[in-house]
Amino acid sequence: QVQLQESGPGLVKPSGTLSLTCAVSGGSISSRNWWSWVRQPPGKGLEWIGEIYHSGGTNYNPTLKSRVTISVDKSKNQFSLNLRSVTAADTAVYYCARVALYSGSSPYFHYYMDVWGKGTTVTVSS
Amino acid sequence: DIQMTQSPSSLSASVGDRVTITCRANQSISMYLNWYQQKPGKAPILLIYAASRLQNGVPSRFSGSGSGADFTLTISSLRPEDFATYYCQQSYNTRTFGQGTKVEIK
Numbered sequence: 453q454v455q456l457q458e459s460g461p462g463l464v465k466p467s468g469t470l471s472l473t474c475a476v477s478g479g480s481i482s483s484r485n486w487w488s489w490v491r492q493p494p495g496k497g498l499e500w501i502g503e504i505y506h507s508g509g510t511n512y513n514p515t516l517k518s519r520v521t522i523s524v525d526k527s528k529n530q531f532s533l534n535l536r537s538v539t540a541a542d543t544a545v546y547y548c549a550r551v552a553l554y555s556g557s558s559p560y561f562h563y564y565m566d567v568w569g570k571g572t573t574v575t576v577s578s
Numbered sequence: 579d580i581q582m583t584q585s586p587s588s589l590s591a592s593v594g595d596r597v598t599i600t601c602r603a604n605q606s607i608s609m610y611l612n613w614y615q616q617k618p619g620k621a622p623i624l625l626i627y628a629a630s631r632l633q634n635g636v637p638s639r640f641s642g643s644g645s646g647a648d649f650t651l652t653i654s655s656l657r658p659e660d661f662a663t664y665y666c667q668q669s670y671n672t673r674t675f676g677q678g679t680k681v682e683i684k
Binding site (some may be wrong): 488490497498499500503511512513514547552554556558560562563564565566568569570571 | 579608609610612614616620621622623624627628631633665667669672673674675676677678
């Protein structure tokens with residue numbers, strides 16, 4: 453059973469870089485899945501940040517794309533998030549998730565997040 | 579960008595009630611729509627994918643329907659453990675979540 457665990461600093465200074473890692477256990481990051489980051493500001497809804505495939509292919513939220521890099525380390529079975537130039541608006545719980553694919557009768561795959569980490573709280577403050 | 583709008587934003591219901599939550603996209607997304615449940619302080623849980631397919635282990639009282647731009651999540655008979663916030667999410671073009679619907683106890 454695949455499990456995900458986020459880790460990283462809980463406090464980041466404004467204008468700095470937020471860096472988080474998601475460790476994958478019970479399965480391989482090189483499986484036929486994508487791997488995603490989602491965040492949730494306090495008291496607000498979910499915001500998709502981006503996703504990566506083990507080959508290095510990425511998709512990003514257009515509103516965050518200029519500040520975000522998601523990378524994968526197959527040797528450590530983990531993937532990472534870097535968010536640059538952070539402000540207080542980036543304060544949130546950050547989740548990593550596995551993205552499964554389903555084709556059915558569709559010409560394109562359905563992407564859905566079927567396994568989630570517990571989340572880690574990141575506060576941006578001086 | 580694809581925007582997702584859920585209605586209502588919150589609702590009050592009793593155990594045993596039939597509950598329906600609506601999700602509307604600002605363009606057609608075929609059936610590229612997923613539903614999640616989130617309880618306070620917990621990570622979201624996948625309920626439905628591809629608009630109507632029930633995720634393994636999810637109770638059959640949950641169902642999803644719709645295609646194009648209009649979708650619904652139905653809970654046929656609300657149980658105490660179903661009080662939570664529900665989110666729709668499109669996967670037609672990148673990914674976008676709805677703003678959430680909070681289901682509260684009446």
